[in-house]
Amino acid sequence: MDDGRKADGARIAVFDVGKTNIKLSAMTFDGVLAESLSVRNEVRPGPPWRHHDLKGISDWLFGSLASLCRHHPVEKVVTTGHGSAGVLVNADPDDTSALPMIDYEQDPPPAILDGYAPLSGDFLDRGSTIMLKAAHQARQLYWMQQAEPERVAQARWYLGLPQYWAWRLSAVPSAETTVLSAQSHLWNNVRKEWTPIVEGQGWSRLMPPLHPAWKTLGPIRPDLARRYGIPEKLSVLTGGHDSSLNLYRYQAAGMPDACVISTGTWIVGMCAATPLDALDENRAMVLNSDVTGRPVGGVLTMGGREFSHVAGHGQEGEAADAALVSLFTERGTFALPSFGDDDGLFPGSAGRGRFEGPSAETPAKRKALAVLYAALLTVECIDALNESGLVALDGTFLRDPLYATLVAALRPTAQTVYNLDSYGTASGAALLVEHETRHAPAPIELSLPAAYAGDREALAAYALRWRELAKQNNFYRARPAKGTIDD
Structure with a gap:
């Protein structure tokens, strides 16, 4: 572990988007919580489908991040979230989205279910059975394409939820393996390749470059930093899937x-x-x-x-x-x-x-x-x-x-052990900072x-x-x- 960085009290902000609640936490680099803010993740009715309020989340995130930076020596920010969400975006990171982000707990139209199933590939492509309601990023993108083909044709990227927020912060598009492997149906993690539906539906141009969860994408967008009073030195990591980052906490330990x-x-x-x-x-x-x-x-x-x-x-x-x-x-x-x-x-x-x-x-x-x-x-x-x-x-x-x-x-x-921390995902996300420099196991309390x-x-x-x-x-x-x- 880099004792110099630990000693100076540096913090990382972890933005965790859950289905019901959203949290922004200041964490130490060894995964200890310093402060956490939260807000409900509201769902709006259609048309064209039930969707999450990305504009409202944006305002809360950027304002709360500025506040957190005023109270803590935050140097980095990392994003995490559930795997059942993707966001179709245009080229401008100030645009909220090209189409509203689908709420995965609604039922797609029967024609979407019937049309998607034969395109979804084998088990290694899907990583699961075809799950309930509007789960799976590929099925959500298929729904968008069937409903709004012109909007999809004009879009630039299709981003997993954590990488969407990393893109909004940094303007750097990315894809990441834990998010893609969380039953997105877009990525075959055994074969290490995009699944057949990506090329078959003409989505290759929407797929961003792959980066590891711990990679620094770049600094926060200068215009965004100035607009909200966020330190311009803040760097943005790729981020990853919430459950996979909770697993990483144990692996790092x-x-x-x-x-x-x-x-x-x-x-x-x-x-x-x-x-x-x-x-x-x-x-x-x-x-x-x-x-x-x-x-x-x-x-x-x-x-x-x-x-x-x-x-x-x-x-x-x-x-x-x-x-x-x-x-x-x-x-x-x-x-x-x-x-x-x-x-x-x-x-x-x-x-x-x-x-x-x-x-x-x-x-x-x-x-x-x-x-x-x-x-x-x-x-x-x-x-x-x-x-x-x-x-x-x-x-x-x-x-x-x-x-x-x-x-x-x-x-x-x-043997069975347990951990009582209520912020395991945020802890795992924070530990990404020292993924390439960690020389000893990260601390974890097990009982x-x-x-x-x-x-x-x-x-x-x-x-x-x-x-x-x-x-x-x-x-x-x-x-x-x-x-x-x-x-």
Whole structure:
């Protein structure tokens, strides 16, 4: 690590665009939070489709960045965000966009679904099954092209979400492997080439040069700096995919093959050691990338939404009671997937979630059952990734101590650790600054879960029965991917 830079208190600003919230944080170069600002990520109605308010985000970002620089010695800025967004832009970085940025949680027209599916390539091209609603940058660009062919023909670049904001800040267009590999359907990370749909649809001219996440693209645009009072010396990094940068935090800490399970709206599992032939697109498994371009096995399931369906309301601030979990394992009370519209790891299960056995009739019981259900889904993700070694847990599920305890108890022959930081993505993004100069592992705080006080044999038998029940009713089978013409 460059001790001189660390000693002078230099900071990096991390701009993190989530689906619901947006954060701008001042971080140390070794990934420690100094200050964070946030705002809601508003969605506007169409026409031509529901879209995010890029103009409003721009005003907030540039003004907040100026404020952050007044309070902290910020020298660099890096952008990160989710992978289900791309922005079509013209040549002028002062233009918000050539077309509004599509909200991925809306349903595309049936003609878009039917027309796109046969163009999407094989699993290595997609990196996933064809997912719900308007996911995938390639499908969004296809929708734009079908709806507004002249606007697409006049546009200059199609940029992943983090690189869009890096371009707005620096005027330098770029593409980056973790964002492209986050199921954009534009980049085959195994073959290291653009997917067939790019050339087939005439999009090659829209694809910007590839740069690594840690590369300095250039200084902030002088006119932008002067307009908002941002220091002109500020340099802009390429940036990357949020979950991949959270994984990078562990890799930078000396865990290159870490299996990381991040929890929130989604349970996101990522493991560089997962064999590619173990990836099953029909079980929510995906192919991602780390910041170096190495393929990374992954799994996605909407665990946060499932948790909410089971827990209901009334116990948000209360910790789950371990004694109630023991009661469930004794009585055989089960929550079984899937309650939402996502199959997750159980193909065909969407909307068929159910409870079995004696009911969990109080809010406290529902909360405990939800934590147990979340732990079982997590272990299912870990097993799908073929991981029998060290697993690191992080994210919102860890607000309840029983969650990590149950995951560890369900993996009795392997080690489970957890991290309680609520800013893992920002920390990983900040660590990019010293990617090429780091000589020792970056610091990270990992803890061991508390021991499970209940009957471990009963818990193991319960988990086995839960998996059997989850596979019943003939819905645990391969099905055509959602959004294909076979639906």
